Amino acid sequence: MKKMLMKFMAFMGLILFSAAATSAGEVAIDGKITIDEDRLREVIKEVIKENPKLIYETINAYAKHEKKRKLAERLESSFKNRINGLTVDEKINPVMGSKDAPIxxxxxxxxxxPYCSRAARTVERVLKKYPGKVRLALKNNPLDFHKQAxxxxxxxxxxxxxxxxxxYHDLLFKNASDLNEEMFVKFAEDLSLDVEKFNKDRNSDEIIVQIEAEREEAEKYKLKGTPSFVxxxxxxxxxxxxxxxxKVVDRLLAEKKAEKKQK
Incomplete structure (x- = not known):
């Protein structure tokens, strides 16, 4: 990243120097430009001041290019470095989508x-885009600095x-910034749950052990940040x-198709 930034700054410097040199310099008999350094500094300031939109657009275009390049690299890396052993237990892990989905x-x-809330909406769109082909299983990784997580x-x-x-998942994310004990009970009431059973279950050792096990899984597979998907x-x-x-789903589906042809 540092090398790329240095290259970019050098490129910007070349643009500014070229523009400024024309105004600040004098052409000698041999065709070379001689530059007064103090004048050059002033002209560079003027170029920046007079072309803020150009500077902004250039930087913005570079940032977008870098983001796209990094995402492409990340995608390739994820396919080269797949993780194995992560499983779903439908008896305890909430699942949405077809049981026969290949992905x-x-x-x-x-x-x-807040990023998990945003991602939840995105994944919902993914399931709608690929009906019968993708299912979602959820595990918990409540971070320590989120006291209500x-x-x-x-x-x-x-x-x-x-x-x-x-x-309940949707209600939690809709109110993620205001979660508290009273709200947990209210959501249960709003969904017509058996509140007595709800309170007993949420404070049970079974659920606490499950969450801790899922946290350990996240750490084991180096998925500490949230949200993380596999x-x-x-x-x-x-x-x-x-x-x-x-891109991930399409590529996985193509792999599944190729595997069927080989059989």
């Missing part, structure tokens, strides 16, 4: 994480025991846009 996206989330995860899993996980072994880090998810 399973496992998500590690934190209900107080752990109790929120416990509450969501308690709701799962009454078949209302995804409804699609058939392909790691997707952060709240990527649907285009990135689509």
């Amino acid at each position: 399973t996206i496992i998500e590690f989330t934190d209900f107080q994480c 752990l109790p929120a995860a416990s509450a969501a899993l308690a709701a799962n025991k009454q078949g209302k996980f995804w409804e 699609a058939n072994g392909i790691v997707i880090r952060g709240a990527q846009k649907i285009d990135y998810f689509s």
